[in-house]
Amino acid sequence: MAKVYYNGDANQQYFNHKKVAVIGYGSQGHAHAQNLRDSGVEVVVGLREGRSWNNAVNDGFSVYNVKEAAEQADVIMILLPDERQTAVYNEEIAPVLRQGHALMFAHGFNVHFNQIVPPADVDVLLVAPKGPGHLVRRTFEQGAGVPALFAIHQDVTGDARELALAYAYGIGSLRAGGLETTFKEETETDLFGEQAVLCGGLTSLVKAGFETLTEAGYQPELAYFECLHELKLIVDLMYEGGLEGMRYSISDTAQWGDFVSGPRVVNEEVKKEMKRVLTDIQQGQFAKGWILENQANRPVFNAINESEKEHPIEKVGRELRAMMPFVNQNTKQAEKKEVAALAKN
């Protein structure tokens, strides 16, 4: 079994007399900045003016433009969208990088695909939580954590591993477990996971199930509950107890259907396609396409994004969730906080 690192493996004094600049205050940024601060680390936030800037100020951070934040810090964590990182790095971070600086990422995309090539005299590493940023914060507040991968790309000071573990500790990830990897492995597995299983595979599975039921004349409300709402309840059981734990709670009829029909739906053809998706990632085809899509101002991304919002499962889902305020209580609280912050500024 791979070595898994926990709280006791981190030097909890590492950040004494060191400052971290968290660049970006979105999903990951707000969580890293707040968790690190709650762990006693001195944090400044680097941003452009706008919504995130206001949120960070309202959360009590000292906020600077990216260059100023990077310049005054010992550790620079880049939590900008992957597709924006290269431009911001070239224009605002690279000019102020100095020997001994540590440059950090939460995903290896730009370093692995050579979009960012840091100078040889800085440490380069990643700490990548294996979960959405809002849950990195929420679980931390609950006394738990989201596991994280860490990897070292350059270790000039000899301290990069110690920093990675201290950072993972600071954001709460070593409560759940930290695993050492490489930029290549983190990047390729993360892209594969989100495309084939966690996001792409799942949304396609949910829509296909919903469409199959509604096209056969069943009520959309019922199809929504069956194919989307209940998914969380089933996944919660898998999260707690694996496949076996989930199967313990479902009926034997459901378990028999799981065994005989599951492999008919996700069959060998699907697995072959998954392998082709993985090959596209490994050979850089996916990265190239995503970089070009952004250079062209996202025509395909925007068109699909708009049409997805109109899918019947979204319409019925919005109506049903409005009747279940407890379902998105956390999202609503976050939204309220953002609206209050905007009103204040």
Ligand SMILES: NC(=O)C1=CN([C@@H]2O[C@H](COP(=O)(O)OP(=O)(O)OC[C@H]3O[C@@H](n4cnc5c(N)ncnc54)[C@H](OP(=O)(O)O)[C@@H]3O)[C@@H](O)[C@H]2O)C=CC1
């Ligand atoms: N989302 C997630 O949970 C996960 C993300 N990651 C990785 O974390 C990194 C950050 O992703 P994510 O948190 O999703 O990003 P978000 O899109 O949620 O947030 C991006 C932040 O960057 C700011 N920003 C955007 N452009 C600029 C700019 N030109 N100058 C200054 N600030 C800017 C945004 O501010 P503004 O309000 O001004 O737009 C916002 O605060 C990525 O590398 C991603 O792959 C890794 C694991 C999970």
Ligand SMILES: CC[C@](O)(C(C)=O)C(=O)O
């Ligand atoms: C699953 C999507 C993710 O990789 C994540 C939350 O871990 C991301 O890039 O947002």
Ligand SMILES: [Mg+2]
């Ligand atoms: Mg991920």
Ligand SMILES: [Mg+2]
């Ligand atoms: Mg990802």
